[in-house]
Amino acid sequence: MQEATFLILTALAGGSQHGYAIIGQVAAISEGRVRLRAGTLYTALDRLRADGLIDVDREEVVDNRLRRYYRLTPEGGHRLAAEAARLQANAHAALRRLNPRRLNPGLGVI
């Protein structure tokens, strides 16, 4: 799963969001590292909808502009959970191996 896809699904895991809000959420989750542009976002949303990972929740009109809210489908939730578990396992393995040498450099002194 690409990072942008992972972050979009993560943004939607907290509840349904419209396109502009997803861009903001993704920037917040990634601490400003990933700034999605509209073209990239809608290509990804189109693919995720085709794959059945997200769906349209509702539509609203605000200031004469259409706002479409997207939500995670159960399938999308499962896929995100599986990917998150995989990333967490990898991160744990990396930290466990780094731990004796780098994370606790003073350990040998005690």
Next chain:
Amino acid sequence: MADWSPAGAPYSVSDRASASAQLERGYRRLVRYYPRSFRQQNTEEIIAVLLATARPGQRHPSPAEAADLLRGAARMRLGLSRCPRSVLYAVRLMYLGALAEAAKLACLLLSLGTLRAAARATAIGSLGPHPAPAAVARATAEAGTVVSTDITAEVALSLAAIGCWLFLAWANGRGSPPARGVAVVACAFYTGFSLLVLAKGDLMIDPAVVIAFWTVTAIGIAACVLLLIRQSWPYFDRPVTAR
């Protein structure tokens, strides 16, 4: 209403309205490149997001925004927005193959002089140590004809190959199962043909031609491997309507 324009560049409300209208027209022009089915569902929404993320007072889409929209439109038009990475890379390799094929053709045409001279030298050399002037003239002419025929065939084949690369890239990007089969068969033939040409040795005079041949062959094999690996299978197994 508060005016947030910077000091020294006062924008009136109507200025801002006209800038926004101009910007929206710019965005709409770019969104027009997306496929119709996508536009019907998403145009108003994507325009709203673009306007919401625009800088205050912006009048034109920025080059980065334009590039992002055009890239998205190209990916969707080529059917690449929904395919797995392995297929995406395979299709990119196939477009690269078309480019390499064109470069190979250019190399061949540029080395035409070298090829002619070498063919002439071989023909004259085969006549023995002291050939008659008439025999030399005849051998030179014959060598010239042979090289011209070879080159014409090569150019025709190269042009056909460029067309094949482009068509197969497009069709495989759309997930057509027959296109994948054709790509694999064509790649096998092409590899065989390249080996034959190289074994024949006529064209081995210019190293650039040899390198170009092997580059194109390697690109074809790599693309076929990517199309055949496990990650690509589901994309070619899906019903056409699901794309």
